[in-house]
Amino acid sequence: MTEIRLATNHDGDQIGDLIAKVFAEYPGCVFDRAAEFPELDAIADDFAPHGAIWVAENADGRIIGSLGIKLSADQTVAELHKVYLDKSSRGQGLAQQLLAVGCDWLSAHYPACAELVLWTDSRSVAAQYFxxxxxxxxxxxxxxxHDLSHSIEWQFRADVASISAFVNGKTA
Known part of the structure; x- marks a missing residue:
């Protein structure tokens, strides 16, 4: 059984392990926590007060997915961050469930937020498809x-209502 819950600062190590595993799937991707991911030391605090991060935890208590959201200063645009899924958990609807939790949270706490944006690595073909x-x-x-992995990212945008309708199985 997989549980999706709000992350705590104590989840940073496991989120880091998840990111490292995902990076290892792509040639040239380097995971250096100290140099490029210091926010993992207090990951929940990094998203507060106008944002949140969730984790998907398997029955063994291992984090197998994450998804974070941060709001713009005017709280009308939300940006996805730290969207990672363990390879063994892909293709089972878990990413869609994480996104649904994030969209539901946005609707409940930031109803004026109309737009959702994200940046994804140009090498992440499966993520782009999703x-x-x-x-x-x-x-x-x-x-x-200009990171250790020489990453180039592409931006994606959508309106929150359409994404929420899709991930929650409703028509827009």
């Missing part, structure tokens, strides 16, 4: 992170 399937559209914006 986002498109859910209703996100790729924009013309790209960014180079």
């Amino acid at each position: 986002y498109r399937k859910c209703g996100f559209a790729q924009t013309d914006l790209t960014r180079e992170l």
Whole structure:
């Protein structure tokens, strides 16, 4: 049984382990927690007060998925962060469940938030497929992170209502 719950600061190590496993799937992706992921030391605090991060935990208590949301200053745009899923858990609807939890939280706490954005690594073809399937559209914006992995990311956007309807199994 998988449980989706709000992350705590104590989850940073397991989220880091999850990210490292996902990075290892892509040639040239380097996971250096100290250099590039210091927020994992207090991950829940990093998303507060205008954001949240959830984890999916399996029956053994191991974190197998994560999804975070941070709001813009005017709270009308939300950005997805730390969207990772263990390879063994993909294709089972867990990413969609995490996204549904995030959209439900947005609707309940930030009803004026109308837009959802995200940046995804250009190498993450499966993630891009998932986002498109859910209703996100790729924009013309790209960014180079100048990180250890030499990442180039592409931006995707969607309206919250459409994504929420899709992930919750309703028509928009």
